[in-house]
Amino acid sequence: MDFRFTPEQEQFREEVREFLRQELPADWQGAGGYGDEGGEATRELSRRMMAKLAERKWLAMAWPEEYGGLAASHMQQLIYNEEMSYQGAPGSFSMGVAWVGPAIMLYGTDEQKQRYLPRITGGEDVWCTLYSEPEAGSDLASLQTKAVRDGDDFVINGQKIWTSNAQGSQWGWLAARTDPEAPKHKGISTFMVSMDTPGITIRPLINMAGQSGFSEVFFENVRVPKENLVGELNRGWYQVAVALDFERSGIQAYAGGRRTLERLIEFVQQHPDETVRRNPMLRMRLADRAVELAAGTYIAYRIPWMQSQGMIPNYEASISKLYGSELTQRLALTGVQLLGTYGGLEPGSKWAPLHGRLERSYLSSVASTIAAGTSEVQRSIIATRGLGLPRG
Ligand SMILES: Cc1cc2nc3c(=O)[nH]c(=O)nc-3n(C[C@H](O)[C@H](O)[C@H](O)COP(=O)(O)OP(=O)(O)OC[C@H]3O[C@@H](n4cnc5c(N)ncnc54)[C@H](O)[C@@H]3O)c2cc1C
DSSP states (O other): OOOOOOOOHHHHHHHHHHHHHHHHHHTTOOOOSSSSSHHHHHHHHHHHHHHHHTTTOOOOTTTTGGGSOOOEEEEEEHHHHHHHHHHTTTTTTTTTIIHHHHHHHHHHOHHHHHHHHHHHHHEEEEEOEEOBTTTTTSSSSGGEEEEETTTEEEEEEEEEEETTSSSTTTTEEEEESSTSOOGGSSSSEEEEEETSSSEEEEEEEOOTSSSSOEEEEEEEEEEEEEEGGEEEBBBBHHHHHHHTSSOOOHHHHHHHHHHHHHHHHHHHHOOOOOOHHHHHHHHHHHHHHHHHHHHHHHHHHHHHHHHHTTTOOOOHHHHHHHHHHHHHHHHHOOOOOGGGGGGGGGGTOOOGGGGHHHHHHHHHGGGGGGTSSSSHHHHIIIIITTTOOOOO
């Protein structure tokens, strides 16, 4: 087994690092969490970074060149994601790049490809994902939002929930029911919806960290031109299922976690109190997290490696998502335990160690085992598809 990257890959890694050294502010602490941390300043930096990344064609580097990518290898994409996530750089993740664009590439018409894909790779359009509903999350096929054909339009009525970055998105990638009579998996279609269409109301939700990263989105007689249907009518469920596979290589959790661990180690090493530096319990926990991060990183590396060998990762991606999200929570817990009473102070407090990052991570990490498929759902996939056990 050879775990080394090739000289070309190492060179590319250095190029990404150099880019980040140039573009990120010297005091950059990382975007972190799922919220609106940093407010307008972070958003402005994010816009700037997107433009620079688009210039280099790095935003969607794995996409084919004809759609504005670099046809980069899976390993190159992994290296890019790893470096971006290690620094918590804005622009490192986009739903447009991760699954909307790939779905349009697979199922869209030529006209749709030409119109929408370059605006994703150019960083002009930001997309949100309109799947979950109050009564449809893990069991997404139960969704009730309806799209009814009326002349040249579809008319959308219903409610979505937990829509990340709904407010900051120009476009929404919507799954809606188009045949209420058909079995539930066979009556769903996917649409591209401009988020400023009349009849759409976005109501931000505040999470337990006080951030408003996601929203409820209400549709009241929203007219979407029939040209915005993507793929075949009533085949949306199968398109969503395929599109979701683009999301789950999982290196982000391990790369970001490695940076957090390094900060914690530095904190302990520089602590003036020797009892903290030598605290056996903290040392053991930090050592455990270090081992887990190393193991998780290789779990994540395996996925692009499989893709590079022509294999299609399936339950392997669930292993990475499950292990990475639960490790994110363990690491955040270790962090707040290590920082002691001060570890609970929010960013902005002058006494908050490590700029309050751990308090933020601790609260926002709760969502990591829910977003993009819960831990129970991942375990179920691993049990059935990975271990060959019957469905529970
Ligand atoms: C931070 C965050 C961002 C999100 N962003 C988006 C977004 O941008 N767009 C979007 O559409 N959605 C988004 N979601 C929604 C997310 O996809 C759902 O929350 C998730 O799929 C779980 O669905 P649910 O909340 O309805 O919980 P439920 O599905 O109701 O689950 C409740 C509990 O039951 C368990 N459970 C459910 N079914 C099973 C089963 N078959 N076997 C065992 N246990 C089961 C679950 O694991 C969970 O513990 C986001 C969620 C979060 C937390």
